[in-house]
Amino acid sequence: MIRTILLLLMLTGLTACSEFALLMSVGGGVATQNAYVRAYNGADFLTVVNTDKSIKRHVYDKGKEYIYDQTMGLIND
Numbered sequence: 001m002i003r004t005i006l007l008l009l010m011l012t013g014l015t016a017c018s019e020f021a022l023l024m025s026v027g028g029g030v031a032t033q034n035a036y037v038r039a040y041n042g043a044d045f046l047t048v049v050n051t052d053k054s055i056k057r058h059v060y061d062k063g064k065e066y067i068y069d070q071t072m073g074l075i076n077d
Helices: 002-013 019-031 035-051 055-076
Strands: none
Touching (some): 035 055
């Protein structure tokens, strides 16, 4: 048991990751839970409940429609 713990500690300590990289990876998970992300997730949830499509899907569909409308004149000429 002690050998396993010692081996795991050595592998953790001797990897190429620096302490700064390890701290940044932990901080990234915490930073994603700010007020903007929570507000977006709440709005996206309400959008999915009401329309069965996410906000991203709405934007994709509108963008695709816009591009199609703008290029049809170029393709037909």
